[in-house]
Amino acid sequence: MAEVRIRVNGATATLDIEPQVSLLDALREHLGLTGAKKGCAQGACGACTVLADGERIVSCLALAVQYEGREITTVEGLADGERLHPLQRAFIAHDGLQCGYCTPGQLCSAIGMLAEHRAGAPSAVTEQPPGLPEAPSGPPPALSEAEIRERMSGNLCRCGAYNGIVAAIQEVAATDAEMTR
Known part of the structure; x- marks a missing residue:
């Protein structure tokens, strides 16, 4: 057994668990926080996404x-x-959910993704001016639909609520961009 102290949602928790217990199982089974879902248990679906120090992670693959x-x-x-x-x-507001199973992971992932974007982290579809080895300084460009879809591609939705998810993220990203000016 291992004693683990973590802060979860602002409260410190001390757990006596076996070292091989995933963060997802610790949250769900030991702390009763069932929002993060066990989808694939392989890190492929994103239903278990949570934020660790503000960065998105798939908790099923984390100890x-x-x-x-x-x-x-x-x-x-x-x-x-x-x-x-x-x-x-x-x-x-944008009907970014249907059955709701993936929604907790989608939300945590979107929050982490917006922070990554603000910090200037590029994605596979980020346009880079020719000859620049790094992203230009200054505020990042607005998030296009393609950019959001690429950055959120690790979170799957069986119901197909992607259009609403993208619209919701675009709305918040636009507001976020206004606040950072």
């Missing part, structure tokens, strides 16, 4: 012991009391 002392945010920690996170509100 809980690896996250000793780290801050984990699950979908349960996104809202501020009764006030939903802007992405949660946008997902509802």
